[in-house]
Amino acid sequence: MCDDTRALSAVCGMSRSVMVPLADTHVHLLAGLDDGPPTPDVALAMCRLLVAEGVRHATALAHQNPGYPDNTADRLRAAAAALAVQLAEQKIPLSVHPTGEIMLTPATLDEWRAGRLLSVGDHRQWLLVEMPHDKFVDVLPLAEALKPEGVGLIVAHAERYGPLLDDPALTAQWIAAGCRIQVTARALADPWEPGQDEALERWAKCGFIHLLGSDGHGIDRRRPVLAAGVARLAKWVGRAQARRIAGEWGRAVLEGEPFTVPPCPPRRGWFTRLFGG
Template structure:
């Protein structure tokens, strides 16, 4: 089964991702070489990009898919918005201004506001049965170093997405320890490259997949990198086991 990239910016000119269609196609070729067969074609939905309506993202994804078919690039792409959480998120949801993962209505990809951390539990309850996918979840230290909190989010239906490059080359020992804790508890549900370009922030996926296999085993890596990623992109139901959480690695280091 090919890899599924659940977080990659492929919509040319719509955000800080590829500047042109040719760059987006080059990124898609790169993803195929990485072993991917399915990917989000996403762009940011936040105040910095107010013109990124669901309609605009859908149209850009259709244009990309047509170009990939014309160039015989064997990557299926699904339109997606990366939604920055804010005071208007729920109102935007009810108004239909947010694009779900793959445009299926089943999963909503969300990220934290800049320099802030938000408890997603109220939003998760409000948008159910749509489930939240926490984008690049490893970035959020109040989540990474608090496995019981992460487990509570999982119990509420959230899925934790981890960036492949963070798995392959964690920023520091703290991140490495936190990711090991998540892997031990079964809380790395999805992998994304968070690719933005071909000359910068390439959509590197395979090395992170191999790193997760080393951390959690072949079966867990296959679930996160292949089976569960494909299910989320296609809007399929995804039963996720409850994590086996111990006291946090960070707390143990501090002697707490």
């Protein structure tokens, strides 16, 4: 048994043969459509690795941005359906959910309303969005525009965005507007920037982490792993909350079920306790 699987078994307080099912809400599994797996064989190998990690639900996503103009919603749907057939044929017990990783642009709202963008799981409830390269965008105007349509934003790999990670007040504001925060499991297990560990622990303890993703792209690089990140999360918030974030909430989002999170703590007392002043 690999170290990550042992870690997950310990997190869940269960035997090695039984694990709480996880949901990977950010993994590139559509072969040849972006910078993810180049071939179907690599995509299937990634799926097997996810299953070994305890994952039973995962996005089958690809980028939707100006760099991949051919990645229409219909193209992603068809590729995800083909992958689901392959998984069934290979008897790999992983449910995949078609999703677009949408780069924010001034045209995002118009593109969504025109049917060009693919929501998480194709349920028209959540859009998985990322920032433009080397830019930070305020998502509140888009979040407010989408709210009457019953659509919310999930901020992909949110740990990448220093202006958000380092500003709990801004994070709380985005969450209050209906946004949900997704964090990359590898960033929890092995932070790669100074101060990232402390900032993510603060997020976790404030209830700001709602979903986990591996951001897996392949087997030789950026492997789709979750377990070590789940173990780290459990040290900060406890096993039950880690299971909720890494499993229950993720599965609900991918399957189109209702998904609510506790309200953020009151601002005055919460900031005073955490940061003083």
